[in-house]
Amino acid sequence: MESIENTVKKTILNYKRGKIFFPNNFSKIGSSTAIRQALNRLEKKGFLVRLSQGIYLYPKKHKVLGILYPSLEEIAMAISKRDKARIIPTGTQALNKLGLSTQVPMNLVYLTDGSPRIIKVKNNSIKFKIASPKILSAKNETNVLVIQALREIGKENLDEKTIERIKSILGHVEKEHIVHDMKLAPAWISQIMKTALNEKEEDEGVV
Structure with a gap:
């Protein structure tokens, strides 16, 4: 019988490099503990890169630049898609998206109808705050x-x-x-x- 690690790896290989994965993407393969252990091993082998707790990247690599990391916005979008939640950019990011500011925020804050939380990504963070139904x-x-x-x-x-x-x-x-x-x-x-x-x-x- 094939190991859970190999099954997870084969599943990931069906996608293009640069895709973000979460443990629940593999929930049909095994228990949550077994999946987390498999992802952890794949990270240690360099097959995956851990972006934050429970968030993994199937890395795209550049000859000169090395691993091409996704933007905080791309990570936030992947989380919202996983959670089937809507997110609304706020603050400097809203200004930037409208072309009213060239400043790129180091930390993002979103309003959401999903769960409130803070995701740490290296030295930066993505904060999700409860949005008003209005x-x-x-x-x-x-x-x-x-x-x-x-x-x-x-x-x-x-x-x-x-x-x-x-x-x-x-x-x-x-x-x-x-x-x-x-x-x-x-x-x-x-x-x-x-x-x-x-x-x-x-x-x-x-x-």
Whole structure:
């Protein structure tokens, strides 16, 4: 009978390098203890790289750069997919994704409808915080990013240039989605979204 370690290894070989794995990906192969032991052995042999507790990488290797590690965002997305949970970027990451900041955050914070927790990855971390049902009911991802980005900037730090950038971004969002999602935002953010909507309608010749 083939060992659990070999069965796990064969399963992993069916995927491209760079894929992230969790112990529950192999739950049909054996007990959770046996799977963890198998993954641990495969890590010690250099077949896998351990990114964090219970998170493993089937590494892609570069001749010069060595192992190509996934970004924190890629790890967060893999966790959300495993947990079948939604995640919403906050803070500097929301600004970065909208092109409002070139700063790449060293630690990520997400709102989620999954379990709250902190995942340590080397010297960095991914934090999942419970999201309010209100923000999770948003219809458009761009609107959610705009709300989170503006929260990060703060009303008192907002300048006209940033407001114009936000309006430009919202110009590509469906009107119905803006109408729905601006009700989920704080009043001052809702007002910015409403102004963007009015200007969008004017540009489109809607009276």
